[in-house]
Amino acid sequence: MGGLSMDQAFVQAPEHRAKPSVAEADGIPVIDLSPLFAADGVDVDALAAEVGRASQDWGFFVVVRHAVPEEVVARAAEAQRAFFALPPARRAAVARSEAAQMGYYASDHTQNVRDWKEAFDLVPTRHPPPPPPAVVLDNKWPDDLPGFSPDLALGLGHHKDACALTVLYQDAVGGLDVRRRCDGEWVRVRPIPQSFIINVGDIVQVWSNDRYESAEHRVAVNVEERFSMPFFFYPASYTMVEPLEEIVSEESPARYNPYCWGKFFSTRKNGDFKKLDVDNIQIAHFRKKALVHIQ
Ligand SMILES: O=C(O)CCC(=O)C(=O)O
Numbered sequence: 001m002g003g004l005s006m007d008q009a010f011v012q013a014p015e016h017r018a019k020p021s022v023a024e025a026d027g028i029p030v031i032d033l034s035p036l037f038a039a040d041g042v043d044v045d046a047l048a049a050e051v052g053r054a055s056q057d058w059g060f061f062v063v064v065r066h067a068v069p070e071e072v073v074a075r076a077a078e079a080q081r082a083f084f085a086l087p088p089a090r091r092a093a094v095a096r097s098e099a100a101q102m103g104y105y106a107s108d109h110t111q112n113v114r115d116w117k118e119a120f121d122l123v124p125t126r127h128p129p130p131p132p133p134a135v136v137l138d139n140k141w142p143d144d145l146p147g148f149s150p151d152l153a154l155g156l157g158h159h160k161d162a163c164a165l166t167v168l169y170q171d172a173v174g175g176l177d178v179r180r181r182c183d184g185e186w187v188r189v190r191p192i193p194q195s196f197i198i199n200v201g202d203i204v205q206v207w208s209n210d211r212y213e214s215a216e217h218r219v220a221v222n223v224e225e226r227f228s229m230p231f232f233f234y235p236a237s238y239t240m241v242e243p244l245e246e247i248v249s250e251e252s253p254a255r256y257n258p259y260c261w262g263k264f265f266s267t268r269k270n271g272d273f274k275k276l277d278v279d280n281i282q283i284a285h286f287r288k289k290a291l292v293h294i295q
């Protein structure tokens with residue numbers, strides 16, 4: 001009955017809650033990128049075909065031997081832990097706002113339900129930010145939260161990424177689920193050391209005119225703290241996103257109307273801040289109505 005006193009903002013509709021045990025995914029493609037870095041004889045076409053198949057079948061895959069140095073990932077993970085171990089006032093000092101959207105926040109909403117997570121958004125700049133503060137404090141998470149039923153909430157609600165492509169680092173705790181395309185089941189993505197997860201985002205879905213679909217995913221609430229770092233590839237804000245000219249034809253017409261990425265992104269971001277009474281913006285809103293051919 002613990003859920004009764006839980007803040008209702010976090011409660012997922014029954015059909016969106018994670019089942020007590022989510023099967024670990026079998027067969028998520030694991031792609032070795034090392035041929036890209038070989039001196040010669042690189043079979044880029046074969047690798048591209050593998051990426052194409054994975055994007056089509058799953059919209060999700062894991063890359064290994066990607067040439068990002070282990071110590072770079074370790075330093076980023078260390079900086080992340082140091083930041084989230086800071087006292088609330090220090091984190092709040094760099095809180096994001098509707099006007100300045102980068103920084104710390106803990107009240108994100110996905111599909112109008114509050115996520116059980118904290119985040120720190122940043123964009124790459126020419127001048128790297130200063131190193132994290134030297135004073136690292138331990139987190140003050142209680143072992144259990146009275147009256148709080150984690151199984152009713154999600155760390156991050158079900159969604160598809162609005163970007164072109166996401167490169168995601170997750171630590172060894174796990175909890176990321178992807179909706180398997182072949183049967184619609186939620187399956188858990190097993191953490192693989194020294195790997196990144198790549199997922200196809202909405203923009204690639206539109207550019208490819210639905211050939212590569214954006215994968216739906218979510219994150220469960222864990223007993224243990226979990227850290228992840230998603231890197232979202234965005235085009236320039238003035239970009240008009242639409243199916244690529246070279247792949248649309250009379251037989252295969254564009255399935256989407258063009259939309260301005262910058263406008264889409266800022267509308268989506270506004271919905272992250274608070275629960276809206278309407279559905280947040282989705283690419284489905286730009287899908288052309290099916291043409292009915294009456295003879
Ligand atoms: O934390 C994760 O593993 C996933 C993060 C994610 O899906 C997102 O931020 O869009």
Ligand SMILES: [Fe+2]
Binds near residue numbers: 159160161217
């Ligand atoms: Fe995501």
